[in-house]
Amino acid sequence: MEILTGLGIALLAVVGIIILLLVMITLDTGAWWKDLKGFTRKQKVIAFTLLIVVWLALGLFIGTIDIS
Secondary structure, eight states, X not given: OHHHHHHHHHHHHXXXXXXXXXXXXXXXXXXXXXXXXXXXXXXXXXXXXXXXXXXXXXXXXXXXXXXX
C-alpha cells in the first residue's frame, strides 16, 4: 500500500512539471529553452526525461518511508 502512496506522489510531481511546462509555453516564457546554447534538442529531451525519472524515484522513495 505504501508503494501506491509513493506512486501517487511521483505522478503528482510529474503532472506538476508538465503543467508548469505547458504554462511556460502558453505565456511564452519558455524562451529559456532556446537559451540553452551548446545542447542539442535530443540532449534537452533526455535531460527532461531524466528529471521526470528522478521525480518518480524520489516520490516512490518518500512514499515508502514508514513514519508510524
